[in-house]
Amino acid sequence: MGLGVSVGGKQVPNALKRFATSLATSPEEAYVPLRKTPELFSSLLRDEWLAPTLMEVVAAAREGKMHPGLKKEAEGIYSFELFTPKFCRALLDEVDNYFETGLPVRRPNSMNNYGLIVNEIGMKPTITELQQSVLLPIAKLLWPKIGAAFHSHHSFMVQYRSTEDAGLDLHTDDSDVTFNVCLGEEFTGAGLTFCGYMGAHDHRHFSYAYQHEKGRAVVHLGSRRHGADDIQTGTRRNLIIWNHNMQHRQSREYAMRMYDYQQESGPPDKRCLSFTHDRDYPLYKDYPPGTEDNSKRAWCPPPAACYDTMSDDIRNSRTRGPVKKKT
Ligand SMILES: [Fe+2]
16 A cells, blocks of 8 residues: 555555545545645635735725735726745645546636636635635725625636637626736736726727736726736636625616616727627627637627617627628
């Protein structure tokens, strides 16, 4: 019998590991004896893992002040140092360790084929602690209403490589406030393109290009259209935390968001077009190979929100139909 895994610094024989996992009722439970860095499952609030300026940023936010470490990248887009390189490495190693166990992997959403929901490997409690202690005060400062309280989160790791998922189509998040932190590794390209807010007249107009830095979090509202630019070389992996405010979701403003859709003030910027969501995509760009069927499910913009110069066949059809590409 060979040596098994290390738990709390002690080697656990494979037989014991198999016995422990056979008793588990979920992948999360089965993974408990297989954890590589158990501290990731007890608390993330360790000096060695948090950026040196982080708690000053949080303390200032609690007092209603913007610390210089909280950078305004553009309207509604902010960034700050969140984690040390040591934490980034530890989390990536943990995720890789989970993949190596062969336990079931559930991807974060239909658009990510290589990520992992870290809540489902046992990290939900420690991310909740981080959410309430660190993320919430910052969100509350930046968006006093939407960021007033967080009641849950969906937290996951995404991964981009030129030979796998190279980027992510333009979209909005099922999140009220999104924190997106780069864990590395080495890469070129893979920026984050921001456009307008869903339902605003400039929803599909370009607003900002953010460049990821290891350990740095970018924060924005989930209703902001954004997309991951294709990676050129290397691997990029990010931890993404979607924060949900149930009070906001029960508000009239939230319920009416699709009815209060503004008319688009003009044709979209090409870099803000979504081949998944936009009905007029083929007017401006060719569908990426294999995505042509997306046109059948495209919905944006809603008929009443079409810009004045949109062609009638797009305006009157919810599908690609007879649309011809612009020359
Ligand atoms: Fe997103």
